[in-house]
Amino acid sequence: MRAMVLERPGESLKLVERPDPLPSDGEVRVRVSACGVCRTDLHVVDGELPDPKLPIVPGHEIVGRIDLIGRNVGSLAVGMRVGIPWLGQTCGHCRYCREGRENLCDYPKFTGYTRDGGYASHVVADAAYVFALPRTGDDVATAPLLCAGLIGWRSLKLAGDGKNIGLYGFGAAAHIIAQVARWQGRNVFAFTKSGDAAGQAFAKKLGACWAGGSDERPPDQLDCAIIYAPVGALVPTALRAVRKGGRVVCAGIHMSDIPSFPYSILWEERELVSVANLTRKDGEEFFDLVPRAGIVTETTPYPLVRANDALSDLRNGRLEGAAVLVL
Ligand SMILES: [Zn+2]
Ligand SMILES: [Zn+2]
Secondary structure (H helix, E strand, O other), X not given: OEEEEEOOOOOOOEEEEOOOOOOOOXXXXXXXXXEEEXXXXXXXXXXXXXXXXXXXXXXXXXXXXXXXXXXXXXXXXXXXXXXXXXXXXXXXXXXXXXXXXXXXXXXXXXXOOOEOOOOEOEEEEEHHHXXXXXXXXXXXXXXXXXXXXXXXXXXXHHOOOOOEEEEEOOOHHHHHXXXXXXXXXXXXXXXXXXXXXXXXXXXXXXXXXXXEEOOOOOXXXXXXXXXOOOOOOHHHHHHHHEEEEEEXXXXXOOOOOOOOOOHHHXXXXXXXXXXXXXXXXXXXXXXXXXXXXXXXXXXXXXXXXXXHHHHHHHHOOOOOOEEXXXX
């Protein structure tokens, strides 16, 4: 197999050749055809997340076909088209797993962080955490759904059902969730970096009723807001934009420090919550609604060997939609 490997945080990924991995009991091996590049990969590569497995193959928005199965794999079979998400494994017995909140498991494994991911020709996954996908479909267009879509969906559920929803940071997740929110009949207010006219035009093309810089006040009060950009200063900004009783959801795995802010912008029963990871149930719900909502993703393809370029384009905000490595 070929893989782009991170040996130490802060370094570039290196292309390596390795023997093809073999699936153990309960695992499948997948021949990767596309793997999305998520902001979380940047946090892994930049050393902003603690204790990655090293060396690690990043990537957790994986689409491919099963080419080998271990024993006791249940309903999956060789040749099936599947998706592999961030949630790679949970323990099944901690209090969170027992309460149906496996996203908060005390002993999880995460694809592309604590087990090898999809910046590679092949990947091995725990079969119980793999999503079966329709037999045919556009693998590149599907890849961003595996995290930007799934965790975006979880963040949208946590935001509640308010009509006016603000999306701060209009990247891979927001461009999918804006379409879901429009399909649900909501008004989408898109916030980009100040002066990002192209990003604002992109948001309007996807149905946003208003798009502006995150330093601008929206023309109407928001019922809820989701912050996708890893920028702590957006927390007080979003709290100021939501109405009494409104909710602000922080959807990223990592964020710069939140500056201090006056209690008055949280008062009147505004709520501030974060989203962590996903459950398999989130995935089932989301893949069920994708065709009904007519979700179309905007992608920029890169060959596997250009993974470092894809990461730096994401870091520098040079992307519209999502970067996807194509095998
Ligand atoms: Zn657990
Ligand atoms: Zn992700």
